[in-house]
Structures are given as structure tokens and as C-alpha cells.
Amino acid sequence: MIHLRPFIFILAILLSIQSNSQTDEQVIREIYTQSLTNGKSYDWLNHLSNQIGGRLSGSLNAEKAVAYTKEELEKLGLDKVWLQPVMVPKWVRGAKEYAYIETKSKGFETAKTTTVNICALGGSVATNPLGIKANIVEVKTFEELKALGEEKIKGKIVFYNRPMQPELISTFEAYGGCVNQRYSGAVEASKYGAVGVIVRSMSLRLDDYPHTGAMSYGDLPNEKRIPSAAISTNDAELLSTMLELDKSISFYFKQSCKQLKDVLSYNVIGEITGSEFPSEYMIVGGHLDSWDLGDGSHDDGAGVVQSMDVLRLLKESGIKPKRSIRVVLFMNEENGLRGGNKYAEVAKQKGENHVFALESDSGGFTPRGFSFDCSDANFNQVLNWKPLFKPYLIHYFEKGYGGADIGPLKTDAVVLAGLRPDSQRYFDHHHASNDTFEHVNKRELELGAATMTSLIYLFDKYGVNPIPNQKAIKN
Amino acid sequence: MIHLRPFIFILAILLSIQSNSQTDEQVIREIYTQSLTNGKSYDWLNHLSNQIGGRLSGSLNAEKAVAYTKEELEKLGLDKVWLQPVMVPKWVRGAKEYAYIETKSKGFETAKTTTVNICALGGSVATNPLGIKANIVEVKTFEELKALGEEKIKGKIVFYNRPMQPELISTFEAYGGCVNQRYSGAVEASKYGAVGVIVRSMSLRLDDYPHTGAMSYGDLPNEKRIPSAAISTNDAELLSTMLELDKSISFYFKQSCKQLKDVLSYNVIGEITGSEFPSEYMIVGGHLDSWDLGDGSHDDGAGVVQSMDVLRLLKESGIKPKRSIRVVLFMNEENGLRGGNKYAEVAKQKGENHVFALESDSGGFTPRGFSFDCSDANFNQVLNWKPLFKPYLIHYFEKGYGGADIGPLKTDAVVLAGLRPDSQRYFDHHHASNDTFEHVNKRELELGAATMTSLIYLFDKYGVNPIPNQKAIKN
Numbered sequence: 043m044i045h046l047r048p049f050i051f052i053l054a055i056l057l058s059i060q061s062n063s064q065t066d067e068q069v070i071r072e073i074y075t076q077s078l079t080n081g082k083s084y085d086w087l088n089h090l091s092n093q094i095g096g097r098l099s100g101s102l103n104a105e106k107a108v109a110y111t112k113e114e115l116e117k118l119g120l121d122k123v124w125l126q127p128v129m130v131p132k133w134v135r136g137a138k139e140y141a142y143i144e145t146k147s148k149g150f151e152t153a154k155t156t157t158v159n160i161c162a163l164g165g166s167v168a169t170n171p172l173g174i175k176a177n178i179v180e181v182k183t184f185e186e187l188k189a190l191g192e193e194k195i196k197g198k199i200v201f202y203n204r205p206m207q208p209e210l211i212s213t214f215e216a217y218g219g220c221v222n223q224r225y226s227g228a229v230e231a232s233k234y235g236a237v238g239v240i241v242r243s244m245s246l247r248l249d250d251y252p253h254t255g256a257m258s259y260g261d262l263p264n265e266k267r268i269p270s271a272a273i274s275t276n277d278a279e280l281l282s283t284m285l286e287l288d289k290s291i292s293f294y295f296k297q298s299c300k301q302l303k304d305v306l307s308y309n310v311i312g313e314i315t316g317s318e319f320p321s322e323y324m325i326v327g328g329h330l331d332s333w334d335l336g337d338g339s340h341d342d343g344a345g346v347v348q349s350m351d352v353l354r355l356l357k358e359s360g361i362k363p364k365r366s367i368r369v370v371l372f373m374n375e376e377n378g379l380r381g382g383n384k385y386a387e388v389a390k391q392k393g394e395n396h397v398f399a400l401e402s403d404s405g406g407f408t409p410r411g412f413s414f415d416c417s418d419a420n421f422n423q424v425l426n427w428k429p430l431f432k433p434y435l436i437h438y439f440e441k442g443y444g445g446a447d448i449g450p451l452k453t454d455a456v457v458l459a460g461l462r463p464d465s466q467r468y469f470d471h472h473h474a475s476n477d478t479f480e481h482v483n484k485r486e487l488e489l490g491a492a493t494m495t496s497l498i499y500l501f502d503k504y505g506v507n508p509i510p511n512q513k514a515i516k517n
Numbered sequence: 518m519i520h521l522r523p524f525i526f527i528l529a530i531l532l533s534i535q536s537n538s539q540t541d542e543q544v545i546r547e548i549y550t551q552s553l554t555n556g557k558s559y560d561w562l563n564h565l566s567n568q569i570g571g572r573l574s575g576s577l578n579a580e581k582a583v584a585y586t587k588e589e590l591e592k593l594g595l596d597k598v599w600l601q602p603v604m605v606p607k608w609v610r611g612a613k614e615y616a617y618i619e620t621k622s623k624g625f626e627t628a629k630t631t632t633v634n635i636c637a638l639g640g641s642v643a644t645n646p647l648g649i650k651a652n653i654v655e656v657k658t659f660e661e662l663k664a665l666g667e668e669k670i671k672g673k674i675v676f677y678n679r680p681m682q683p684e685l686i687s688t689f690e691a692y693g694g695c696v697n698q699r700y701s702g703a704v705e706a707s708k709y710g711a712v713g714v715i716v717r718s719m720s721l722r723l724d725d726y727p728h729t730g731a732m733s734y735g736d737l738p739n740e741k742r743i744p745s746a747a748i749s750t751n752d753a754e755l756l757s758t759m760l761e762l763d764k765s766i767s768f769y770f771k772q773s774c775k776q777l778k779d780v781l782s783y784n785v786i787g788e789i790t791g792s793e794f795p796s797e798y799m800i801v802g803g804h805l806d807s808w809d810l811g812d813g814s815h816d817d818g819a820g821v822v823q824s825m826d827v828l829r830l831l832k833e834s835g836i837k838p839k840r841s842i843r844v845v846l847f848m849n850e851e852n853g854l855r856g857g858n859k860y861a862e863v864a865k866q867k868g869e870n871h872v873f874a875l876e877s878d879s880g881g882f883t884p885r886g887f888s889f890d891c892s893d894a895n896f897n898q899v900l901n902w903k904p905l906f907k908p909y910l911i912h913y914f915e916k917g918y919g920g921a922d923i924g925p926l927k928t929d930a931v932v933l934a935g936l937r938p939d940s941q942r943y944f945d946h947h948h949a950s951n952d953t954f955e956h957v958n959k960r961e962l963e964l965g966a967a968t969m970t971s972l973i974y975l976f977d978k979y980g981v982n983p984i985p986n987q988k989a990i991k992n
């Protein structure tokens with residue numbers, strides 16, 4: 043018998059030298075090539091979107107998505123894959139909503155009705171079973187609402203119609219300028235005795251899709267909770283024009299949505315345990331839940347499958363991380379953030395040292411870069427890496443928001459990062475029935491996964507500054 | 518009567534000071550705001566695409582597009598609008614093409630046929646009226662074809678199946694690596710006695726759309742010209758697999774396309790005459806013709822309407838150019854470049870001093886920047902402007918290709934520039950029946966128009982270096 047061991051040992055050393063001798067340029071090129079020629083993200087998204095579909099927290103589809111992604115992660119040969127239990131809210135839409143505008147011509151008894159496209163906002167109460175009909179008052183701001191006061195609002199439906207600003211280059215900024223109408227519109231309107239709320243959909247496009255999304259009643263007592271729905275942008279324009287012509291028109295809507303008891307669900311987690319610093323954790327994730335109208339391909343099926351592919355691409359590219367890299371598929375980002383909070387809570391309980399967290403939750407469009415919520419020292423390190431990303435047209439490296447799910451992990455030392463894809467088309471699909479698979483481009487999705495993997499590779503290799511303004515631990 | 522004149526004069530001076538005192542940042546912000554809130558490009562594209570449609574050179578639709586764009590330019594209050602006559606080739610597709618793969622199972626007399634999606638390449642001859650049926654040989658390169666030689670090729674159909682490389686980040690680079698199969702495939706195959714050519718569509722997506730595009734027989738005599746068609750990528754994969762299993766399968770195709778006599782058409786030109794240097798010309802353009810399968814929204818309806826909007830946005834933003842700015846809508850880029858050649862020829866005859874030319878012919882996607890074919894001095898000037906574009910996420914400023922239509926204007930002194938939009942989805946639609954209006958996003962189109970306008974504003978304001986490596990004329 044020939045002694046093979048020494049040869050294998052030498053071979054291992056040689057392979058390790060070869061791998062270590064690769065420049066960052068070469069490793070990153072390999073990551074992109076793997077993703078574009080041998081990526082799995084698009085296939086996974088196809089299954090999530092077309093075999094499962096919309097994955098609202100607490101729904102059967104959400105549980106199917108948990109089972110599917112766990113099974114797929116298990117196939118990757120990671121060091122650990124597990125489910126992290128978390129109780130989530132369960133809100134159900136019920137029957138399709140129905141709404142119309144009613145006008146009465148002078149001198150005629152019969153009313154004319156014009157059907158419009160609405161959908162209940164997530165978390166809203168139902169109308170009474172026969173629906174609500176009332177006069178409707180358009181406002182653009184809460185200040186305007188306040189100025190009208192109880193005298194003009196009581197017994198009426200409030201129509202929030204402040205559009206997203208088209209001149210802003212970042213559509214997320216435009217969204218941020220409007221979303222308080224959706225989230226807090228009901229609480230504000232109920233102060234003045236309104237009986238319902240209709241909100242212009244958060245979209246820059248004029249079309250017929252109503253866009254749902256979370257709203258909150260805060261600590262409003264049950265009897266003060268008024269039903270809230272979104273109306274498509276085309277119908278918001280129509281309603282506004284009709285109101286300009288005749289303030290006495292009525293609006294009717296009917297919705298049968300319902301908040302049920304919390305149910306058990308899960309974050310799905312997979313890990314490659316670090317070879318040198320296993321107790322330093324770097325996570326990458328997206329959220330597994332989605333709204334129910336579309337199939338949640340952009341929000342956030344894309345982030346889920348990209349995050350899964352990050353761990354696979356590391357392995358396929360022959361990278362053995364020094365630190366423990368986890369993919370975390372968060373449950374319930376859309377209407378509760380329970381998964382993100384739970385993950386951070388457990389990490390704290392266990393004393394796990396999280397040094398880095400990356401989230402992809404801005405759609406599967408061409409990646410442009412990242413925004414970073416971190417210390418100057420870590421940000422400056424990132425800026426030094428910019429040239430490595432130039433061949434891939436990744437140019438956006440700015441301080442800013444990381445992501446909702448990873449937010450609860452925030453400390454002075456951790457680096458939070460958010461993938462920043464091109465944002466122009468995101469809100470055309472966001473929370474609407476046209477957030478579907480055919481609107482995700484395979485290459486754009488794969489470029490995102492490669493870009494995320496490259497950032498994780500660099501942070502794993504060069505380390506994260508443990509405390510702001512101290513020298514980075516360069517391993 | 519009160520003397521108003523002095524007041525008006527003072528007012529004019531004040532307004533002029535205000536306008537001149539605007540920083541470049543302010544002017545560019547105004548251009549983007551105008552385009553995003555008050556742009557015309559999307560409406561124009563809607564008409565070109567949905568009221569007119571595909572605009573193949575020499576077709577009735579192409580003439581409709583000439584008339585429509587001239588009329589729209591005339592509404593803008595430019596200093597001049599005119600048509601520049603140019604003779605263009607007229608190729609017609611005729612009846613829809615038809616093709617199938619024929620397999621014979623051993624021991625059975627009857628053949629099984631599988632229909633596949635093809636389209637004639639632009640410029641191809643027809644098959645005979647009953648179609649061609651022959652054995653088919655797959656090759657990836659002209660070298661492979663040559664190695665097979667007459668013995669293996671004579672009497673057969675050649676199937677070029679080299680795919681675009683997915684690992685290249687620029688899809689235009691991937692296209693450049695394959696397009697010789699389409700353009701010269703027939704000439705090469707006919708050397709060895711092939712009777713027809715089938716080319717894998719130039720697309721990175723696997724789908725059912727065949728993509729047409731120009732091919733050339735060079736100076737091949739008529740009797741040696743063999744029919745050429747593109748096959749969809751899905752069917753190229755199918756055909757390749759079937760050939761792997763059985764080399765004896767036959768391929769049938771039938772097409773009735775035809776090259777007619779040249780006909781008269783036009784470039785459409787509009788001009789704002791310069792206030793200080795009217796004999797220095799800066800042009801911006803796209804091509805008005807398109808292929809016939811789709812409606813040519815991305816190629817190049819987008820470039821046409823963006824170029825038209827550049828002149829309108831300059832006016833709307835209160836910019837009075839020092840140099841003469843022309844929009845040129847070129848005819849016949851796709852299969853002849855007659856419009857581009859004619860424009861340059863007339864410019865030369867008239868001794869017009871063209872200092873700058875910008876083309877948009879890469880789709881209506883989110884703009885990323887420009888490539889420049891110019892002297893170092895002019896390119897360095899551009900690099901100094903980069904920070905002005907940063908708020909609009911315009912980051913790509915590289916030396917490279919300007920554009921096909923403006924190419925004939927090239928001299929040592931002129932600056933040629935090409936708009937570079939995000940390229941990931943371009944070849945999903947290029948020259949295929951799915952190059953249609955609904956695949957153009959309004960904001961992305963408008964951002965492109967604003968980006969082009971901003972570059973023209975800067976070159977007009979700061980001037981173009983007349984001779985390489987000399988100091989720029991700073992006006």
C-alpha cells in the first residue's frame with residue numbers, strides 16, 4: 043500500500059497557496075462569472091413566485107416558502123440550517139374589495155356610479171358588511187386635514203392624494219415623502235371623525251393597480267378604527283378631477299379584511315461556520331414574507347434568493363470564509379418586523395458577536411451599489427474597495443440606510459449595509475398585483491447576488507473594525 | 518402715457534443676470550426636473566410606437582414617422598426644421614416565415630416535424646417558393662466551418678449556434694462577440710456550397726422570439742446568395758440537442774423576403790441657431806427607422822424622442838445655446854446607414870463645422886453615462902464635469918464608441934459621444950417582436966433625455982477643443 047497521506051497533504055497546501063494567491067480582482071471576477079453562468083437565484087425565484095406565490099405572514103404560502111427554502115439550503119451542504127420560531131400577526135384580506143364613485147346629476151333622481159380600483163391596506167379593519175358610503179374630502183397633507191377639522195371631516199371619507207415627487211432621482215426618497223399618508227392616515231383622520239380613508243397608491247406611474255402596504259392604528263381603541271384602502275393612481279386622478287367639479291359626490295367601498303390571532307412561523311437560517319473566527323457572525327438576508335396581491339418577486343423574493351445564492355456562490359468560487367456567514371430569511375418584514383426583531387433578540391441572548399449584516403430588499407433590478415450604516419473607519423475601508431467593483435458598474439457607495447430586518451442588530455460596532463439596485467421601476471410593482479416573476483430580469487438578479495457576495499468576501503477577508511475610529515483588525 | 522421701455526429694459530437685464538448667475542448645478546437640476554415633470558419623450562414614443570409602429574426603411578410607416586416627427590419639431594418653435602433627402606434600400610419581409618425540424622424514427626416511414634420560430638435576416642434572399650429542406654450542420658465559429666469544408670457542408674444548411682457570453686457585464690460586448698455569424702454567416706457558408714443559413718438569435722435570454730438584423734452578401738454573385746434566417750434561442754437549444762442525438766435530421770424553412778429598388782426617404786432635422794457661434798454645430802440624434810417585427814420602441818424610438826426632447830428641454834430650461842444645436846433623426850441606420858452617411862456628406866459639402874455629436878441608440882433604459890470618441894483634452898474636460906452628474910447617478914464616462922449614425926462625422930477635432938444606458942435587458946428586445954412600447958419605462962426614458970441635455974449644455978457653455986491637445990476655447 044502506497045502512503046498517500048503526504049501527497050494529499052502537499053496537494054492541500056498547494057491548492058491553498060493557489061487559492062490564497064488569487065488577487066481580489068480574480069476572486070471577484072470568479073464570483074460574477076459563477077453567478078452569471080451558473081447562478082441559482084432565478085430558478086429559486088421561479089419556484090417561490092410561480093409554484094408558491096404571495097407569502098403574507100401567517101398564510102399557508104408563507105409556511106410553504108419556509109419549508110421550500112429550508113430544503114434548498116439543506117441541499118447546499120452548509121454547516122448548519124435551521125428554523126428560528128417567531129410568532130407573527132395574521133391579517134387576511136377576505137373577498138376582493140369593491141368601490142365606486144357616485145355622482146348625482148342635478149334634476150335627476152338616479153345616481154351614476156363609476157367603479158374604481160382599490161385594495162385594503164394591510165392591518166386595516168373591514169367596512170361593515172354592506173360597505174360604507176359617504177362624501178369624500180381630498181387632502182394632500184395632515185396639516186390640510188387639521189385645518190379642515192372636525193366640522194368638515196366628521197362623517198366623511200378622507201382621500202389622501204399627495205403624489206410621489208417625480209423630480210426626485212431616488213424613488214425611495216419620493217416614497218418616503220408620501221408613505222405617512224398610508225401608514226398613519228387612518229389615525230389622523232379618525233381624530234376628526236372621518237369614517238374611512240382612501241389613499242393614493244404609492245407609485246410614480248399612472249395605472250390601474252392599487253398598491254397595498256402596512257398601516258397602523260397605534261393605540262387607537264377599536265371603535266375608533268376606520269377602514270383604509272389604497273386607490274390606483276389613475277383612479278386617484280379621476281376622483282380628484284370629479285371632486286373638483288362637484289364636491290358633493292359620494293364614495294362607496296366595501297372590504298372584509300380581518301386581523302386574526304398571531305400564529306407560529308419561522309426565520310430560515312443557514313450557516314457556513316468560519317474557519318478562523320467562528321464566533322464572529324456576518325449575515326446576509328432578505329424577507330421571506332410578501333404582500334398577497336402579487337407573488338412578491340421583487341419584494342422580496344429577489345432578496346431572498348440572492349441571499350441564498352451568496353452562500354452558494356462563496357462555496358462555488360472556492361472561498362472558505364474565516365468568519366461565520368449566515369443567510370437569514372426573515373419572516374414578517376411587511377407587517378410587523380417580528381422576524382428581524384426575533385433574530386436580534388436571540389443573537390443578544392446567546393451573546394453572538396454580529397459584526398456585519400447585509401440586506402437586499404429593494405428589488406431585483408440592476409445593482410448600483412450599497413448604502414452603509416457604519417462607523418467612518420469601516421466606511422473608509424469600503425471606499426478603498428470601490429475600484430474592485432468598477433468593472434461591474436457598481437459605483438454607489440454612500441452612507442445611509444441598511445435595511446428593516448437587520449436594523450435591530452444595530453450597534454456602534456456593527457456594519458449594516460443595504461444593496462442599492464436601480465430604483466426607477468421599483469414602485470411600479472411594489473405591493474401590487476403586478477409584482478410578479480416576469481418583471482424580474484435574470485441577469486439583473488444575478489448581478490445583484492454577485493455584488494453582494496463580493497462585498498461579503500471582502501469584509502470577511504479584511505475584517506470589520508470592532509469599535510468606531512479604532513484601527514481595523516486586518517486578518 | 519407712461520414710458521414703459523426703460524422698465525422693460527431694466528427687467529430684461531435683471532432676468533438675464535439671474536439666468537447667467539445660475540450655477541451649472543442649478544441649470545442641470547432644472548433640466549432633470551423639467552424632463553421628469555414635464556417631459557415629452559414618452560408621449561412622442563407612444564405615438565411613434567403605437568400609432569405608427571415598426572419603421573423599416575422605405576416602408577410607409579417610415580414615411581409616416583418622417584412626417585410626424587417633422588410636424589412635432591415644428592411645434593417646438595425651433596429656428597429651422599427641414600427634411601434632408603436620402604435614397605434608402607427597401608427590403609420587404611413578405612409572408613411570415615415558416616420552419617420545422619424533421620426527424621425520421623428508425624423503421625418508420627413517416628417523419629415527425631417540430632415547428633420552430635424563425636425570421637428572415639434583413640437583406641436575405643427568399644428561399645424558393647416551396648422552401649428548402651436539407652440536412653443541417655451546427656458550427657460555433659467560421660474556423661469550425663472551414664475545417665468541415667465543402668465535403669461536409671455542400672448541399673446542407675449551416676446552423677451558427679455560438680451564444681452570447683453571459684459572463685460579460687456589457688451585453689454589447691457579448692453581442693459584438695457573436696454578430697459576425699449573423700452579418701457574414703451566409704457569405705462564409707456559401708463558400709463551401711451551403712444552401713441556407715440558420716443563426717441563433719443574438720439574445721442572452723432563452724425564449725421564443727427570433728431576432729432579425731442586418732446581413733450582407735458583400736459582392737457575392739446572385740446565384741451564390743443563400744437564404745438566411747434567425748432562430749429563437751429556445752429553438753436553437755432544441756435544434757442543437759436534436760442534432761446531438763441524430764445528425765441525420767433535416768431542417769425546412771421558407772421565406773419570401775425581397776430586396777426592391779432604392780426609394781427616396783429623409784433625415785429629419787431641427788435646429789436652434791447659436792447666439793454667439795452659429796457656424797459651430799452640435800448635433801444630437803437617434804435613428805428613425807427600425808426593424809419591422811416589433812414597434813422599435815427601444816431601437817431606436819427611444820433615441821429619437823430623447824433627442825427631440827433635448828432641444829425642447831434646452832428651451833424649457835431657459836438655455837439659449839451659443840452654438841447651433843441640431844437634432845438629427847437619421848433614416849436607415851439598421852440596413853444601410855444611408856442617413857448617417859448623407860448627413861455627413863452634406864455637412865462636408867457645405868463646409869459646416871461640426872464640433873460635437875451625441876447619439877442615443879442603446880435603448881431607453883436608465884442612463885449610466887456616456888462613451889466618448891474624442892481627443893484627450895476634450896475627454897479630460899468631461900471628467901471634470903463628473904461631479905455635476907453624481908446626483909443623477911450618472912457615473913460612466915469612458916473612452917469608446919460614439920454611434921453608427923454619427924460615425925461618418927468623425928475627425929480629429931470633433932467630439933463623438935454615445936449615451937450609455939443600462940444594457941442588461943437591451944438584447945432581450947433588440948430586433949425582435951417584443952421591442953415594444955410597454956417595455957420602455959417613462960422615468961428611465963426621461964432620465965436619459967435629461968442626461969443628454971445636460972452634456973450638451975456643458976459642451977455648448979464651455980466649448981470644444983478645436984484641435985487635439987490644444988487648450989479648449991473657453992467661452
